[in-house]
Amino acid sequence: MKKKICVIGMGYIGLPTSAMFAKHGFQVLGVDVNEEVVNSLNEGRIIIEEPYLDALVYEEVVKNGSLKASTKAEKADVFIIAVPTPIKEDKTAMMDYVEAATRSIVPFLEPGNMVVLESTSPPGTVENLMMPILRECPFDVEESLYVAHSPERVIPGKILIELVENNRIIGGINRKSAEEVKKIYASFVKGEIFLTDATTAEMCKLMENTFRDVNIALANELAVICEQLGINAWEVIKYSNKHPRVTLHQPGPGVGGHCLAVDPWFIVEKFPETAKIIRLARETNDAMPHHVFGRARNILGSLAGKKIAILGATYKPDIDDLRESPVLELVDLLEEVRDLEVRIYDPFILSYKHLAPDLETALADADLLVLGVNHRVFENIPFGELKSRMRTPKILDTRNFLDGESLRAQGFEYHLLGEGRGFHGQR
Known part of the structure; x- marks a missing residue:
């Protein structure tokens, strides 16, 4: 029997990830609060631009029934949260979507399920925001759920290629969680998969982009200096x-x-x-x-x-x-x-x-x-x-x-x- 994956958020990361899992043998339900996104996806259409994604969605995974969309979550074996984490005007993270997505899956969780956060988040999000919500389940979450953070590391224009070829980090709340989550990503990831704890994985994603941002800032500062220097x-x-x-x-x-x-x-x-x-x-x-x-x-x-x-x-x-x-x-x-x-x-x-x-x-x-x-x-x-x-x-x-x-x-x-x-x- 196919494992069922429920992906919350059908945006630039959630949709390609859903299509990739559906292509590799999983039954996938894509969940989004936007009815236009859901209706379009069920018709095999996408509303974001990404090379080859439209063909993958329409010709393969929607047509054969491996990928469906809904505005509501359902029971599944794996729950992946890929919702936006926008920045507010005061430069702090707006985590309402992650919190809402986590709460939305609690009624459907059963022992043995996996919960994976893909959304880029401040360090400590899994441990301090998600875990207290997940503990509302009527069973021992630490012993019975496999919870992890596995950040995407792709760029628009090459998402389908990089989802497969790039190395991946999986940070679990414990070693067993990381190992179990690794198994589902190994279904299509050809790059190396590295295991660590959730907060380390969160910080790795942030530092990968911070490294580039700091170095671009150095170049921008150089540009202003050179203008002044002639x-x-x-x-x-x-x-x-x-x-x-x-x-x-x-x-x-x-x-x-x-x-x-x-x-x-x-x-x-x-x-x-x-x-x-x-x-x-x-x-x-x-x-x-x-x-x-x-x-x-x-x-x-x-x-x-x-x-x-x-x-x-x-x-x-x-x-x-x-x-x-x-x-x-x-x-x-x-x-x-x-x-x-x-x-x-x-x-x-x-x-x-x-x-x-x-x-x-x-x-x-x-x-x-x-x-x-x-x-x-x-x-x-x-x-x-x-x-x-x-x-x-x-x-x-x-x-x-x-x-x-x-x-x-x-x-x-x-x-x-x-x-x-x-x-x-x-x-």
């Missing part, structure tokens, strides 16, 4: 990385997504007096949209009455995900300027404020084009043909993506984040 940060990074033990990251308009822009705050929340470097890195990266705003103002002299076109608004290239995108923070800052018009062109976005239907419309009478996201589809834009549509042919590239020399040769005033030339009038 040199090119991208050259500094390129030549510094020729050293065999140096790998500097790249600067940009900020850090987005639900991982890098959020996870470090979970550590700061728990250890506000200790996590000083982590907090400073977050504040540095959060300040970059303000810096880009300042660059735009410096280039145009005054922003009042001007039009700025923004190329790309998602938090990273070639995806449709807007979560925590620094470009959206830049848009909010520009909206505060009197009589300033903002137009956004991003072919991955179906609906958002200031969205232009095409690049030509976005550029019409623009005083400045800001390259915010380096989507691959932007590689072959015929800027020479579009130059006449702009009121003033000025470009600010925040990703070192465009060919600055070519654009300058075509008569554009090209500015690059992290390059001193043009910003301070020196090279």
